[in-house]
Amino acid sequence: MYVYSTEKENTTRFPALDQMTDNLFHLWEDHSKGSSTLTLASGFLSDEQFYIIFLFITYTSQLINSCAIITNSLSIAVFIKLGFSEPSNISLTTLAICDLSLAVLHTWSNLCFWMTYHNVRLPFHGANVTHLTGGAQWAFLSTTVAWITAFISFERCLCILVPLKVRRLITPRGTFVAMLIIILLTFCPSFFIYIKYKFVWDFNPYLNVTILNTIPVNSELAILFEKISVVICGVIQPLLAFSIVVTCTVLLVVQLRKISSWRLSVTSAKSQRVQPEENLAGISSVTEIRIPQKEERLVRMVVAIATIFIVCYIPTCVGLLCYVAFDEFNMFGVYRKLFIVSSYITSLGQPISGSINILVYYKMASKFRSVFRRLVRLDRQEQ
Template sequence: MENATSSWLESVLSASVRHTIFSVNSSVLLVLSLAGLPSNILNMAIFRKLGLDSSINISFFSLSAADFFCACIYAVLALIMMDMSGLIDIGVDLADIQFLLATVFVCISTFGSWVTTLISMERCYCVVAPVSVKQVCTRKSTIGLIVGMLLVQVAIIATNLYAVRIYMDRSPEGDRPRAVLDNAGTNGRLFVTLLFWGTSVPTLVCFGVIVLSTVFLAIALRQRSTWLQSLPGQRTGTIAVNRKLIMTVVAISVIYIACFVPSVAVGVLYFFIPALNPFQSEKRDLALAIGSFVRISQALSGVLNIFVYVRMNTRFRDCLKTLLCTLCAQLRVRVYQDERTS
């Protein structure tokens, strides 16, 4: 059954179909990555300006940083795929480098899932125990949890980079040079086990926690608003701020869930159909074709978050306007000075 499924997929993904998939998906991925780079730079700059003295701002800043680095990888992968499909010619065959970047991407993506989980769990705890949330979800505890997961993912990346070797060879499809990824020194079983327990399992657990916490927050949102209004001395502004913060977390979580469903589905597919093992060289094109759809959905997640922040967070929106006005003013001054000197 597994071999039959694999053979069927390979027969469907003929050379022309793979070429079309790479051409279309690489173009879409490049657009999304180029949109994600400036948007996440703005996110990091604004949350830094708003202050990293609160745990929620630290988490949002870390999530934006993860999305930024993912966007960088998306851009490189998109260019490699465009070269493979013949849309552009970068002069070097870098097809093998995709598998090296894939490990880095998976680790950063796992880190982003972890941060999103921390954001969701903090809001859930705020709903359940609003009095003690500031004593539990402190700045130090948030930084410790974020840095801890970051170190785990960096260790996985470093292990992979240490074991592989890259050398230049002649491409079999032409005269241009080809970057060959030699992983002969890698213990395949050990590396797959490390990836499984270090990235796949945490990501799947985070995905499940985010789904449950999002459902909980969506149900509790209305009940909490009613409860706050019934308390004596509660200001309307405080209630609105708390409501918008929960709505922001729910929106970010919904975007995460919707955009990561393809990734989870592909992971489950690989788990139950070992014949589709993406680490086998003969399954390279099939793995790249399937992975191109996953990258697009995840790249979309990193682009959409800024719209949620602008819509839900008044301070973020005001800070963004101020920052953009300052950048425009500096640009006009620079253009004026260039015109005077020319």
């Protein structure tokens, strides 16, 4: 049986959000009394500040999500027309599909919040059901995006470091298998959350109706499995993937500078009618820099994508570190409102990154730009 606290800080100014509170926060359980009470710990934010900030972030995130849905849908359509004979097309298509899925899941969460805020009677408990049908999947899928970006960056590093062997190492079939493995190891564990929670029909005293809700499975095995999955899939994997992306991006930038220096020295030597070999001093290896211009353009595009990902993913990494460092910085801690607000702010990085990628493809990939223009009929007048 649930016992709800009737004390609200702002029932006069935010009547609709009082009901949203029940859908947003889990109930605190008092095992000694055998009941649960709903309370709001202020932490660093008052209820009024929390509601205003949360409302603004939700509307902002939905605008960004809409852009991400449109841009990633166009990117997928272009990559399908380009075909999958190139390994890079397979990995970039998978990245676009994951970015699109992230935007859809985030939209679903925002939609549930809006309906609750506008007093729409939902046939389910907003926060709990949305968490199991969107929130958990979004968190794990964001890790999938991080690992796909890490794979793309690592693949381009191989093209620079071992250009003669990369064709045998990176094949379309191998890339496809790698994408499946990444998805299985990062996203599929999100469905194991149903071991810890299950759907039930529960009576809602506010609506005076029975609605779909979720309850935790109080077994030691389920609790242990949840803790392990949260630490491994929710903290270790994202931070490790971020470290790989940063490392590979730094290596790619260093190699691109070497290539630029080599070409500048060759151009200068030709203008002075000197053999180019005399100007190769200081270059670590000629094989490192003699890559086709097509591959170089692809490397530069990957560097741009990885850089955007790093910038947008830094707030998420900071949030994960705070989650590990501070015991009360979580959904059930004293600072849970600050945790929710910061989580929503950091979650904006994923749709922003997914929305910008298409601009990188259009600017730096001539084939993508050509197919994109034909797809949206921009070249119709020229033809």
